[in-house]
Amino acid sequence: MSSPFAIETTDLFRSYRTYEKNPGIWGSLQGFWNRKYTEKMALAATNLQIEPGQIVGMVGANGAGKTTLIKVLSGLIVPSGGQAKVLGFTPWERDYRYLRQMTVLLGQKNQLWWDISPNDSYSLLADIYDLDRGKAKNRVQELAGLLDCGSVLKTQLRRLSLGERMKMEIIGCLLHDPKILFLDEPTIGLDIVAQTAIRKFLAEYVKEKKPTVILTSHYMDDIAKLADRLLLISKGQIVYDGTVPGFAQKSKSKQKITFALTEPCAHPLILAEQHFPQGTLQFSVEVTDHQLPSTMNQITSLTGITDLRLEQVDFEEVIHDFMRGG
Amino acid sequence: MRKYWRIYWSFFRTGFIADMEYRANFLFRVVTDTVWYAAQIIGFNVIFTHTKSIAGWDAEKTRVFLGLLFVADAIYMIMLSDNLDKLTDRVRKGELDLLLVKPINSQFIVSLQRVSTSLITNLIMGICFLGYSFAQLPDASVPRLLWLLLMIPCGLVCLYSVRFMISATSVIFTKADNLQFLWHQVYRLGMRPDQIYSRWLRMIVLSVIPVAMIASVPARFVVGPPDWGLAAWTVGWSIFLIWCSSRYWKLALRFYTSASS
Amino acid sequence: MSFWRRNRAFFKLAIVTNLEYRFNYILDSIGQPIVTSGVELAFWSAIFASTGQQTIAGFDLHSYMAYAIWASFMARISVNWMYEFRMIEEVESGGLNTLLVRPMSFFEYYLSQFLGYKIVTTLISLTIPVAVTVALGFPMIWSRLLPAMGLAVYYLVFLFIMSFIVVTFAFHLTRIQGISVAKNLALWIFSGELLPLDIFPEPYRSALIHLPFSSGVFIPVAYITGRVDATVLYSGVLSISVGIAALSAIAYPMWKWGLRRYVGTGA
Numbered sequence: 001m002s003s004p005f006a007i008e009t010t011d012l013f014r015s016y017r018t019y020e021k022n023p024g025i026w027g028s029l030q031g032f033w034n035r036k037y038t039e040k041m042a043l044a045a046t047n048l049q050i051e052p053g054q055i056v057g058m059v060g061a062n063g064a065g066k067t068t069l070i071k072v073l074s075g076l077i078v079p080s081g082g083q084a085k086v087l088g089f090t091p092w093e094r095d096y097r098y099l100r101q102m103t104v105l106l107g108q109k110n111q112l113w114w115d116i117s118p119n120d121s122y123s124l125l126a127d128i129y130d131l132d133r134g135k136a137k138n139r140v141q142e143l144a145g146l147l148d149c150g151s152v153l154k155t156q157l158r159r160l161s162l163g164e165r166m167k168m169e170i171i172g173c174l175l176h177d178p179k180i181l182f183l184d185e186p187t188i189g190l191d192i193v194a195q196t197a198i199r200k201f202l203a204e205y206v207k208e209k210k211p212t213v214i215l216t217s218h219y220m221d222d223i224a225k226l227a228d229r230l231l232l233i234s235k236g237q238i239v240y241d242g243t244v245p246g247f248a249q250k251s252k253s254k255q256k257i258t259f260a261l262t263e264p265c266a267h268p269l270i271l272a273e274q275h276f277p278q279g280t281l282q283f284s285v286e287v288t289d290h291q292l293p294s295t296m297n298q299i300t301s302l303t304g305i306t307d308l309r310l311e312q313v314d315f316e317e318v319i320h321d322f323m324r325g326g
Numbered sequence: 327m328r329k330y331w332r333i334y335w336s337f338f339r340t341g342f343i344a345d346m347e348y349r350a351n352f353l354f355r356v357v358t359d360t361v362w363y364a365a366q367i368i369g370f371n372v373i374f375t376h377t378k379s380i381a382g383w384d385a386e387k388t389r390v391f392l393g394l395l396f397v398a399d400a401i402y403m404i405m406l407s408d409n410l411d412k413l414t415d416r417v418r419k420g421e422l423d424l425l426l427v428k429p430i431n432s433q434f435i436v437s438l439q440r441v442s443t444s445l446i447t448n449l450i451m452g453i454c455f456l457g458y459s460f461a462q463l464p465d466a467s468v469p470r471l472l473w474l475l476l477m478i479p480c481g482l483v484c485l486y487s488v489r490f491m492i493s494a495t496s497v498i499f500t501k502a503d504n505l506q507f508l509w510h511q512v513y514r515l516g517m518r519p520d521q522i523y524s525r526w527l528r529m530i531v532l533s534v535i536p537v538a539m540i541a542s543v544p545a546r547f548v549v550g551p552p553d554w555g556l557a558a559w560t561v562g563w564s565i566f567l568i569w570c571s572s573r574y575w576k577l578a579l580r581f582y583t584s585a586s587s
Numbered sequence: 588m589s590f591w592r593r594n595r596a597f598f599k600l601a602i603v604t605n606l607e608y609r610f611n612y613i614l615d616s617i618g619q620p621i622v623t624s625g626v627e628l629a630f631w632s633a634i635f636a637s638t639g640q641q642t643i644a645g646f647d648l649h650s651y652m653a654y655a656i657w658a659s660f661m662a663r664i665s666v667n668w669m670y671e672f673r674m675i676e677e678v679e680s681g682g683l684n685t686l687l688v689r690p691m692s693f694f695e696y697y698l699s700q701f702l703g704y705k706i707v708t709t710l711i712s713l714t715i716p717v718a719v720t721v722a723l724g725f726p727m728i729w730s731r732l733l734p735a736m737g738l739a740v741y742y743l744v745f746l747f748i749m750s751f752i753v754v755t756f757a758f759h760l761t762r763i764q765g766i767s768v769a770k771n772l773a774l775w776i777f778s779g780e781l782l783p784l785d786i787f788p789e790p791y792r793s794a795l796i797h798l799p800f801s802s803g804v805f806i807p808v809a810y811i812t813g814r815v816d817a818t819v820l821y822s823g824v825l826s827i828s829v830g831i832a833a834l835s836a837i838a839y840p841m842w843k844w845g846l847r848r849y850v851g852t853g854a
Contacts, residue, residue, distance in 0.1 A: 016850060021347070025339060028346035076687050078847045092846075096690035104688045111685040115604045127596035128691050130589035350756075354765025361772045369781050375788055377638040511622035522633030 003085060006180065006212040007050040007073060012082035013236075014043045014068050042068040044236040045082060050214070050229075052179075055206055057227030057244070058216040065236040066216045070182045073214070074104045086180060100129055103178040107185030111169055112157050118168040119153045122175060129176040136175060143171045147201050163194030170198065174205070183215045187222055199225055232322065240322065247322075255292060256311045257285045262304035271295055333430065334438060341441035352444045359400075359448045363455070366392050366517065381521040386463050387549045391519055393456030394548070395541035398478055400449035402485065402540065408440045410489050414496035414506065422497070422582065433575045437490060463549065473547035477557070480564040481539035485516075487567035488536055490575070497578040516540050533563065590695075597696055598703035605704055617712055620659045624719075627655035644786040650812065653725035654783050657808040660716045662780040664709050665742055665803035670701045671750040671767050678757035683849070694842075698747050705743055709736070728813050735807035738823050742802040745827045748834040755838070758845030779805025785814060797822065799830035 018040055021031045043065040050056055058066045071077045073084060075091035075098070084091055089098035105111075112121040119140070126136040144150040149167045152160055157168065170186070186202070187195040203226055206213060217223055223230065223244065230247050232240035240247055264279040272291045276283060287295050299305065345352060370392065374385040383391065413436060416422050425435050460466055492505050516537030520528050531538035543560055546553060631651045634643070641647060646654075674697055677683045686693055720727045753770060756763045775781055777800035784795045784805045795801055802823035809815040 025342055028343045032346045032349055032352075071684075074688055076684050077849055094687065099688060099690040102688070104684075106684060109682070109685060113600070113604070116600075120603070124596050124600060125689075127593045128689050130592060130690075348760075348762040350760035351762040351765045354763070354769050358765055358769035358772055361769055361776075365772065365776050365781055368776065372782055372787055373634065373643075376643045376786060377634060377640065379637060380634050381637045508618070508622065511619060511626075514623070514626050518630060522637070523629055524632075527629060 003088065004051070005049045005085075006052040006054070007048065007084075007086050007214075009046050009048045009073075009084040010082055011045040011047065012043065012069075012072060012079050012084050013041070013045045014072060014077065014079045016040045016042050041236045043072070043079075046238060048231075048238070048241075050212060052212050053210045054229055055213045055215065055227045056229045056231060057223035058214060058231045058233060059220070059223060060216075060233035064233045066233050067184055068236075069233070070104070070184050070214060070216065074102060074182050075099070076104075100176060101178055102180040102182070103173040103176070104182040105169060105173045105184065105186050107166070107183075107188040110157065110165070112165075112172050114158050115156060117154050117156050118171070121157070121168075121172060125172055125175050131176055139175060139177075140171060143174060146204065147171065147197065163190050163197075166190060166194065166198065170201070177209070179211055181211050181213045181215075183213065185217055186215070187217060187219055195219065195222075202226055255287055257283075257287060257295065257299065257309070258311070259283050259299065259308040260306050261302065262306060265302070271298060330431075330434060333434075337439050338441045338443065342443040345442070345444040355444050356447050359445070360451065363392075363396055363451065366395070381519065383519050383521065386459070387545070388519070389459035390456070390463060390549055391541060391545040393452065393459045394474075394478070394545045395517060396452030397449065397456055398481060398540045398544070400445055400452045401478070402482060404442050404445045404449065405438060406482075406486055406489070408442050409437050410486075410493045411506065412440070413493040417497050417582070426579070432579070433490075433572060437486070460548065470548050470552075473552065473557075474544055477544035477547055477560060480560045481536075481541070481543055483564040484536035484539040484560070484567050487564070487571040488534070490571045494571075494575050494578040498581040513537055516542065518542075519545070532559075536563070536567070539564075593691055594695055594699040597699035601700035601703035602707050605707075613711075617715060620663050620712060620715055623659040623662075624656045624716075627659060628652055631655060646783075646814065649723075649725055650814070651783070652723070653720060653727060653812045654808055654814070656716045656719050656725065657812060658780055658783075658804050660712060661739065661804045661808050662775075662778065663712060664705060665739055665746060665778065666771060666774065667701065667743075667746050667750045668767075668771065670697055670704070670747075671753060672764065673697075674750065674754040675757045675763060675767065678754060678845075678849075679761065694751060697751075698744070701747050702740075702743060706740070709739075726813050728811055731811045734820060735811045738802055738810075738820060738827075739807050741824065741827055742799075745799055745830050745834070746803065748831060748838055752834060752838050752841055755841040755845040758848045774800055774803065777801070778803035779808070783809065783814070785809065797826060799823075799826040802827050 016039070017037045019031070019035045019037050021027055046069065058069070060066050068077070072079050073086055073091055075094045078092045087098060087101055089095050091098065112118060113124065116124075122136060122140050123133070125131075126133055140153070141150070144153060144167075147167045147170065149164055152164050152168070157165060160168065166186070173181070183202075187198055190198070199222055206226070213226075215222065215226060227244060230240065230242060230244050231238055232247070260282050261280075264281055265276070266278065268278050269276040269280070269283075271283070271285045272287045272295045274285055283299075285295060299308070367389070370385070370388050373380065374388070378384060380388070416425075416436075422436075425439075426432050428435060460471070489509060492509055495505060512535055515523070515527075515531050515535070516539075520531055520538035520542040523531065528538070532543070539560060543556065546556065631648060635648045635651075643651070674693075677686065677693075683693065686696060719725070749770065750767075753763070753766050756766055777795060777798060779795070779801055780803075784801055785792060787795060796805065796819065806815065806819055806823040810817075810820050
């Protein structure tokens with residue numbers, strides 16, 4: 001491999017064509033003969049370099065382009081333009097040598113076979129990936145042990161609960177020991193217990209096997225706990241690329257002070273550059289670390305303070321603020 | 327009554343809007359049904375190159391029969407087929423709950439809410455073919471066509487009622503795919519004039535499985551003098567069957583509520 | 588080596604998953620041919636009864652009945668509804684995603700399953716026409732059964748490539764089940780399921796028999812019931828081969844073109 005990167009993209013983009021319809025019967029008739037199409041940019045020109053062994057968390061609203069990026073990199077869809085190399089292969093050529101080294105987990109889709117048991121699915125996967133049968137069996141046992149789900153391996157997939165099914169899917173994904181993992185919403189729709197179990201498992205797995213991972217999730221905890229690099233995508237564009245703590249730093253507001261007054265304040269107040277009009281009762285101020293001491297001084301000089309609280313701003317909120325600002 | 331017409335109109339509207347969305351499907355439905363019509367016509371034409379008539383039906387009369395089959399089948403497909411085929415699915419997915427809570431006759435909404443407007447082209451083709459084959463009849467008599475205004479609706483009502491009861495069975499047993507599937511096979515019996523069948527089979531297709539009512543019976547009133555006994559039977563039987571279907575639906579719903587609670 | 592290994596697995600998968608729904612399976616492979624051939628038997632009896640002729644186009648009632656029985660059986664085999672709909676569904680719903688990321692091709696995955704399903708179904712439903720033929724003493728040349736079935740299996744490959752081409756339309760258009768239905772209906776006439784192709788007037792007769800579609804029903808059935816001889820069987824092999832070559836030339840570019848348009852909706 002000439003490139004030092006596991007994943008590298010240059011000006012990679014993808015656009016879609018959609019069609020708009022006027023309402024009513026007349027609109028339908030018009031749409032039947034004559035359609036107006038519009039181009040929509042799902043992924044704007046992306047330049048990305050990911051080193052082997054890196055765990056990249058991707059965050060963004062629905063339709064921001066995360067899934068599109070994953071689909072292009074895993075060879076599912078062909079980009080509208082630009083280049084991408086993953087492990088030295090162009091993904092959408094779907095070279096079997098590439099496909100054997102990578103895996104995709106799509107949280108909302110079943111990848112195992114619905115009507116047969118996970119064990120049967122795994123032996124089918126062993127045939128597809130040309131794995132040694134005995135080794136594959138041991139690996140299933142090992143992974144099932146880690147995920148604590150050995151008891152359901154022989155039950156048909158359609159009879160399993162969502163959480164169990166997801167665990168089964170994860171085993172299926174990791175069976176061929178992939179070097180690259182694309183995990184799209186691995187914990188979506190699961191209850192807290194299952195989420196935590198899967199998170200814990202993935203953390204242990206990446207520590208041991210050191211694969212390159214791109215992970216998307218709606219649950220910021222997934223990202224914060226697992227990822228060592230964060231990509232924030234908004235409207236098809238990467239708007240932040242760095243570490244998780246670095247992101248929190250960059251997005252200034254780090255801590256939140258909330259308090260109330262027993263009497264409405266008599267004068268307008270300025271706390272950490274934020275304005276509060278005369279008569280305010282409830283206050284909520286976000287401050288950076290270096291603003292904290294002076295702001296606290298200011299607040300404590302007020303009379304009639306009740307319910308003063310200082311909280312760490314939630315990671316999730318930080319991201320939302322960042323996106324709103326950007 | 328007015329209310330139901332208005333509701334039906336809005337079913338029609340939404341059906342139309344939905345169908346227009348899928349242009350390719352629309353065009354292919356037309357192609358498909360043209361092929362199907364052609365197959366029926368070709369089939370009989372080929373046989374009539376080897377024989378003059380089958381059970382009293384010669385080439386001209388058979389064409390009228392086919393014309394009626396296309397027209398009645400098109401109406402059935404536009405108004406009913408999709409609804410009845412999907413009823414089992416709806417029951418299984420629990421969609422029936424949403425329909426049952428509406429302040430409207432549930433049999434009406436379950437049977438008619440989806441209108442396959444894309445098949446109107448079929449109806450037009452069918453009417454054209456019927457008109458053509460009627461004109462070819464040596465003893466064509468226009469007043470006889472008036473019989474169709476009575477016989478086609480009655481035939482459809484018979485067919486609908488039985489088909490609906492089969493679908494309604496799925497409310498009781500939830501899994502009745504196989505009944506539906508057998509129905510589609512048996513429906514083929516209606517694609518040929520009933521006189522070609524043996525006595526007992528004819529009795530069945532004119533009563534319990536009234537597939538012959540849809541085209542065979544109306545055709546007889548167009549190609550020959552009216553058979554008053556058959557007319558009385560068709561009208562009476564259609565009234566009886568629709569009554570049965572509504573009773574059966576109520577019975578089925580009792581099972582439905584008791585099963586899900 | 589790995590090619591055969593995985594395809595053997597797909598072949599087995601089809602058998603396992605279909606046996607999972609035993610009841611539907613039996614109905615599909617046995618129930619349907621019984622009803623269909625019943626309707627056909629009634630029809631031909633009526634034709635012969637009302638014409639009073641001993642033969643039609645040179646064949647007697649028994650010969651038509653034998654044809655009807657075997658044709659309804661053969662037509663069950665040489666048609667691809669289920670897997671074609673499933674393949675279209677995969678493309679439309681984005682279920683294709685889970686197949687594309689694996690080191691295998693969509694084509695082989697479904698072809699092997701299709702053949703697995705069909706071959707087992709054939710073996711099971713073969714019992715019906717065999718039993719009826721023996722019981723009613725219909726004309727039948729038993730030694731020809733094996734070559735005729737061989738032709739039918741070869742036809743399945745041709746049939747599958749047709750399905751595959753239909754499926755590639757699903758990349759560009761939504762809800763294309765209509766194409767599938769139209770195609771299968773056309774095959775209903777062209778294969779000889781509707782009527783024996785040799786009672787069509789010329790020139791349709793020769794044209795229909797020489798098209799590859801006749802190998803689905805007419806040629807194998809006519810061959811085992813003694814309506815045609817081995818030369819027609821060989822011409823069937825030839826026309827299928829030509830058909831496969833021609834369709835393959837279109838199928839691959841169509842697939843590649845479709846994949847470029849693929850957006851992988853759903854997940």
